[in-house]
Amino acid sequence: DAEITQSPRHKITETGRQVTLACHQTWNHNNMFWYRQDLGHGLRLIHYSYGVQDTNKGEVSDGYSVSRSNTEDLPLTLESAASSQTSVYFCASSESTLADTQYFGPGTRLTVL
Amino acid sequence: GIQVEQSPPDLILQEGANSTLRCNFSDSVNNLQWFHQNPWGQLINLFYIPSGTKQNGRLSATTVATERYSLLYISSSQTTDSGVYFCAITYGGATNKLIFGTGTLLAVQP
Numbered sequence: 001d002a003e004i005t006q007s008p009r010h011k012i013t014e015t016g017r018q019v020t021l022a023c024h025q026t027w028n029h030n031n032m033f034w035y036r037q038d039l040g041h042g043l044r045l046i047h048y049s050y051g052v053q054d055t056n057k058g059e060v061s062d063g064y065s066v067s068r069s070n071t072e073d074l075p076l077t078l079e080s081a082a083s084s085q086t087s088v089y090f091c092a093s094s095e096s097t098l099a100d101t102q103y104f105g106p107g108t109r110l111t112v113l
Numbered sequence: 114g115i116q117v118e119q120s121p122p123d124l125i126l127q128e129g130a131n132s133t134l135r136c137n138f139s140d141s142v143n144n145l146q147w148f149h150q151n152p153w154g155q156l157i158n159l160f161y162i163p164s165g166t167k168q169n170g171r172l173s174a175t176t177v178a179t180e181r182y183s184l185l186y187i188s189s190s191q192t193t194d195s196g197v198y199f200c201a202i203t204y205g206g207a208t209n210k211l212i213f214g215t216g217t218l219l220a221v222q223p
Contacts, residue, residue, distance in 0.1 A: 035213075
C-alpha cells in the first residue's frame with residue numbers, strides 16, 4: 001500500500017546544530033508539504049513543493065530549507081537549530097495542484113536543547 | 114488573511130452521546146478538510162468537503178460554503194473518537210496550502 005513515512009520519529013539535538021528530517025511518500029504525488037504543530041497554533045505551513053526542483057516558502061519558513069530532487073522525497077533542514085524550533089513536524093502530500101486531499105505522515109517530534 | 118475558527122475548543126462526552134463540531138471561516142474557500150488527530154498524534158483524514166454533505170459510518174459532515182461554515186457530526190460516540198478534530202481550508206489562488214483551525218479537543222468517557 002502507498003504511504004508516507006517520516007524519519008526519525010523522535011530527535012533531540014542541541015542549539016546551533018544542523019538537523020535534517022526525512023519525508024518519503026510512495027503515492028507518486030506531485031505535491032509535498034511540511035508543517036509544524038505547536039500548542040496554541042495548530043498546524044502551520046513551513047515549506048511546500050509542487051514538483052521536482054520546485055520549492056516554496058510557507059507561513060513560517062525562517063530557519064528552514066527544503067530541496068526536491070525526486071518525486072518521493074522532501075527533506076526538511078534546520079540550518080542552525082534553535083529552541084524555538086522544538087515542535088512536532090508533519091509531512092504531507094497530495095496528488096494535484098488543484099484543491100485536493102492531503103495525506104499526512106506520522107510526525108517527527110524534535111527537541112532542541 | 115483568512116480566519117478559521119473552531120468551536121467548542123474542548124468537549125467531554127459520555128460514550129454513546131452525539132456531538133456537533135463547528136468550523137467557521139472568514140472568506141470563500143476552495144477546499145475544506147476535516148481531520149482527526151488521535152492520542153498518538155497521527156492525523157487522519159475524515160472528509161474532503163468543500164460543499165455539501167458526506168457520511169462515513171457514525172461520522173458525517175456538512176459544508177455550507179455560501180454561509181462560510183462546516184459542521185462535523187459524531188453520533189453514538191466511542192472512546193476511540195477521543196482526540197483533536199481539525200478543520201483545514203485552502204482559499205484563493207493557493208489551492209494546496211492548507212490553513213488549519215486550532216481544533217476541538219474531544220474526550221469520550223466510558
